[in-house]
Amino acid sequence: xxxxxxxxxxxxxxxxxxxxxxxxxxxxxxxxxxxxxxxxxxxxxxxxxxxxxxxxxxxxxxxxxxxxxxxxxxxxxxxxxxxxxxxxxxxxxxxxxxxxxxxxxxxxxxxxxxxxxxxxxxxxxxxxxxxxxxxxxxxxxxxxxxxxxxxxxxxxxxxxxxxxxxxxxxxxxxxxxxxxxxxxxxxxxxxxxxxxxxxxxxxxxxxxxxxxxxxxxxxxxxxxxxxxxxxxxxxxxxxxxxxxxxxxxxxxxxxxxxxxxxxxxxxxxxxxxxxxxxxxxxxxxxxxxxxxxxxxxxxxxxxxxxxxxxxxxxxxxxxxxxxxxxxxxxxxxxxxxxxxxxxxxxxxxxxxxxxxxxxxxxxxxxxxxxxxxxxxxxxxxxxxxxxxxxxxxxxxxxxxxxxxxxxxxxxxxxxxxxxxxxxxxxxxxxxxxxxxxxxxxxxxxxxxxxxxxxxxxxxxxxxxxxxxxxxxxxxxxxxxxxxxxxxxxxxxxxxxxxxxxxxxxxxxx
Amino acid sequence: xxxxxxxxxxxxxxxxxxxxxxxxxxxxxxxxxxxxxxxxxxxxxxxxxxxxxxxxxxxxxxxxxxxxxxxxxxxxxxxxxxxxxxxxxxxxxxxxxxxxxxxxxxxxxxxxxxxxxxxxxxxxxxxxxxxxxxxxxxxxxxxxxxxxxxxxxxxxxxxxxxxxxxxxxxxxxxxxxxxxxxxxxxxxxxxxxxxxxxxxxxxxxxxxxxxxxxxxxxxxxxxxxxxxxxxxxxxxxxxxxxxxxxxxxxxxxxxxxxxxxxxxxxxxxxxxxxxxxxxxxxxxxxxxxxxxxxxxxxxxxxxxxxxxxxxxx
Numbered sequence: 120x121x122x123x124x125x126x127x128x129x130x131x132x133x134x135x136x137x138x139x140x141x142x143x144x145x146x147x148x149x150x151x152x153x154x155x156x157x158x159x160x161x162x163x164x165x166x167x168x169x170x171x172x173x174x175x176x177x178x179x180x181x182x183x184x185x186x187x188x189x190x191x192x193x194x195x196x197x198x199x200x201x202x203x204x205x206x207x208x209x210x211x212x213x214x215x216x217x218x219x220x221x222x223x224x225x226x227x228x229x230x231x232x233x234x235x236x237x238x239x240x241x242x243x244x245x246x247x248x249x250x251x252x253x254x255x256x257x258x259x260x261x262x263x264x265x266x267x268x269x270x271x272x273x274x275x276x277x278x279x280x281x282x283x284x285x286x287x288x289x290x291x292x293x294x295x296x297x298x299x300x301x302x303x304x305x306x307x308x309x310x311x312x313x314x315x316x317x318x319x320x321x322x323x324x325x326x327x328x329x330x331x332x333x334x335x336x337x338x339x340x341x342x343x344x345x346x347x348x349x350x351x352x353x354x355x356x357x358x359x360x361x362x363x364x365x366x367x368x369x370x371x372x373x374x375x376x377x378x379x380x381x382x383x384x385x386x387x388x389x390x391x392x393x394x395x396x397x398x399x400x401x402x403x404x405x406x407x408x409x410x411x412x413x414x415x416x417x418x419x420x421x422x423x424x425x426x427x428x429x430x431x432x433x434x435x436x437x438x439x440x441x442x443x444x445x446x447x448x449x450x451x452x453x454x455x456x457x458x459x460x461x462x463x464x465x466x467x468x469x470x471x472x473x474x475x476x477x478x479x480x481x482x483x484x485x486x487x488x489x490x491x492x493x494x495x496x497x498x499x500x501x502x503x504x505x506x507x508x509x510x511x512x513x514x515x516x517x518x519x520x521x522x523x524x525x526x527x528x529x530x531x532x533x534x535x536x537x538x539x540x541x542x543x544x545x546x547x548x549x550x551x552x553x554x555x556x557x558x559x560x561x562x563x564x565x566x567x568x569x570x571x572x573x574x575x576x577x578x579x580x581x582x583x584x585x586x587x588x589x590x591x592x593x594x595x596x597x598x599x600x601x602x603x604x605x606x607x608x609x610x611x612x613x614x615x616x617x618x619x620x621x622x623x624x625x626x627x628x
Numbered sequence: 629x630x631x632x633x634x635x636x637x638x639x640x641x642x643x644x645x646x647x648x649x650x651x652x653x654x655x656x657x658x659x660x661x662x663x664x665x666x667x668x669x670x671x672x673x674x675x676x677x678x679x680x681x682x683x684x685x686x687x688x689x690x691x692x693x694x695x696x697x698x699x700x701x702x703x704x705x706x707x708x709x710x711x712x713x714x715x716x717x718x719x720x721x722x723x724x725x726x727x728x729x730x731x732x733x734x735x736x737x738x739x740x741x742x743x744x745x746x747x748x749x750x751x752x753x754x755x756x757x758x759x760x761x762x763x764x765x766x767x768x769x770x771x772x773x774x775x776x777x778x779x780x781x782x783x784x785x786x787x788x789x790x791x792x793x794x795x796x797x798x799x800x801x802x803x804x805x806x807x808x809x810x811x812x813x814x815x816x817x818x819x820x821x822x823x824x825x826x827x828x829x830x831x832x833x834x835x836x837x838x839x840x841x842x843x844x845x846x847x848x849x850x851x852x853x854x855x856x857x858x859x860x861x862x863x864x865x866x867x868x869x870x871x872x873x874x875x876x877x878x879x880x881x882x883x884x885x886x887x888x889x890x891x892x893x894x895x896x897x898x899x900x901x902x903x904x905x906x907x908x909x910x911x912x913x914x915x916x917x918x919x920x921x922x923x924x925x926x927x928x929x930x931x932x933x934x935x936x937x938x939x940x941x
Contacts, residue, residue, distance in 0.1 A: 395803060397725050465856040466805060507725055509717035512921060548718045 372474030877906030
């Protein structure tokens with residue numbers, strides 16, 4: 120039984136064994152049908168934004184509510200599971216056009232708003248798809264709304280009662296979802312590029328804020344103040360992500376190309392990732408050390424120890440702690456160089472350009488980072504080494520943060536490139552697919568006089584993977600959010616397949 | 629009669645070399661066909677049959693054989709050239725890393741180019757170091773011949789630093805950069821003696837002077853690292869010419885293509901041209917750009933055609 124068919128079993132509430140089996144599913148037995156991910160004709164998210172969508176987040180509890188922030192300072196939440204009624208859609212569409220017209224009256228060079236291709240298709244084929252309009256939206260005019268572009272949004276990881284947004288007006292605001300009021304607000308002092316809350320943390324409620332400041336600030340929602348300042352980066356911090364396995368660790372990536380791992384309980388970075396510090400080196404050192412120790416114990420067991428032998432052993436032991444610390448810091452086993460820690464903090468970089476996105480794999484074993492040197496790098500979370508997996512074609516010239524997404528079983532990486540989304544295999548680095556055709560540039564016309572038709576280039580800013588529904592959402596600068604879902608024929612065949620399989624009684628499973 | 633059973637040593641198992649994974653790189657007369665890599669290579673297996681070189685090492689030798697001899701730089705290859713020869717990039721990266729660690733090659737970060745590393749074989753680099761030394765010795769002899777009473781700027785003692793560099797620093801430091809204190813320490817330590825157990829002697833060899841380090845800098849074997857105050861990057865002599873050639877050659881080829889109606893050209897026609905701003909030759913640049921993704925190689929009925937690639941979706 121494939122994954123999709125088991126999802127249907129869970130939806131209809133049949134067979135508890137099926138529910139358990141989904142959790143144990145590994146990609147080796149039931150790989151996600153990445154070949155069938157396509158522009159969804161069944162589900163349409165009607166965007167209310169009149170500026171480019173800059174950030175997306177899906178709530179952790181139910182994986183149901185999609186939070187989106189846009190460049191026109193609007194924040195909206197969409198329900199991805201229940202479609203909305205027709206009146207709500209109508210209302211929102213009108214509202215959107217009205218705001219757009221108002222903005223266009225002030226600035227006549229703005230391009231006319233183009234609905235996404237999905238919306239157009241939905242209009243053409245009203246019976247076949249479900250429309251999901253925004254449940255609510257917060258705009259510039261709402262009380263407490265951001266004044267400039269919203270650059271980062273994050274749900275409160277425990278439930279969807281709170282969410283956090285950070286914008287170019289240097290403010291990080293914590294909103295109550297039910298009343299749409301600002302519960303508390305932090306003034307950071309520089310443009311905010313990234314906000315993150317820890318999904319694993321039970322002991323704290325800290326929001327990590329990456330901004331134009333080179334120091335990463337941690338804000339506490341409970342007390343309303345700043346608790347930590349993590350300094351050490353030499354450029355603006357564009358990417359922040361908490362560790363999925365530890366309450367206290369987070370990874371930050373900045374414009375100077377440094378990727379730092381912090382433990383907030385201690386001062387200074389826990390580790391600075393170095394692209395030249397690789398897994399193989401570490402493995403060789405470990406092997407060499409083990410062999411050495413093994414040889415030593417063998418030697419001791421064989422001969423009675425003379426005085427010379429004793430002094431030699433002591434000398435070897437004296438040498439070993441230095442070598443041990445050296446191996447931890449990454450010195451080559453062949454060389455006898457002492458590894459100086461300041462070399463790492465001064466010179467080590469994870470990428471040769473700026474780091475635009477950081478994402479951990481859900482099992483917490485690896486970190487992925489993307490940079491403007493056209494590289495995506497895989498890091499081992501335990502040894503902090505570069506895994507040397509090559510992801511070809513990851514061209515990147517972003518001027519702001521771009522979210523990466525990793526599928527829930529950790530086998531797929533979704534990397535936004537221009538107006539398409541590339542799908543890579545995390546382990547081998549192979550490019551599996553390019554999801555294209557979802558986002559289009561608008562046609563810009565000059566006002567009065569000659570009409571210049573020009574295709575603006577569209578950038579996808581954020582991608583989010585929905586594990587429960589096996590869908591991908593991508594938000595881009597064409598103000599739309601596109602849903603990529605498994606193909607309808609495959610979904611139907613899976614559903615039929617499941618129904619056929621489930622005809623047997625409980626004993627046969 | 630007892631039969632003697634001779635246990636003959638088994639020959640090492642031959643790896644199956646299949647051609648499916650080799651990208652379509654039309655072998656020309658002087659070429660050695662690049663062997664493909666088997667799909668699941670265990671790096672431990674690589675170490676055992678030492679007679680068989682790494683796929684990456686073979687590819688590097690292949691690229692070196694194509695390097696124009698008249699260019700006044702050490703033969704070097706770029707990573708993207710390796711990617712154009714080898715099919716599996718992750719494997720190429722890992723094998724390159726292993727080669728670097730075992731000091732079979734050197735990775736040089738070329739100045740003023742983002743993240744591009746030049747790959748130089750260790751033998752070639754050592755030869756370049758010796759060449760620098762020989763050049764300086766000649767100059768010294770000429771100067772001392774001209775004015776024999778004057779003491780020239782660099783004495784023969786100073787020229788020892790090149791030997792120290794080759795024997796003491798290169799085998800022990802396989803990174804792309806080195807800090808000043810590490811460099812001085814390594815230059816002063818004789819090879820084979822553990823630095824940690826070195827007893828302090830009265831007759832210890834003289835410490836390396838700044839003048840000697842500056843000799844290395846002047847010859848181009850080290851350059852200052854821009855990331856911090858006291859770091860050096862390993863580099864090769866005439867690196868400026870190499871970097872200029874790499875950038876200018878790329879621009880020239882892209883320009884050639886973009887000026888045409890369709891940005892494509894027959895490879896055979898392109899190979900006949902001579903580049904005006906680059907000493908590396910068209911073939912070097914074509915391999916580099918195909919691996920880097922800015923050129924696409926399309927096979928047509930009249931032969932392979934090179935097209936400028938559009939990026940960004």
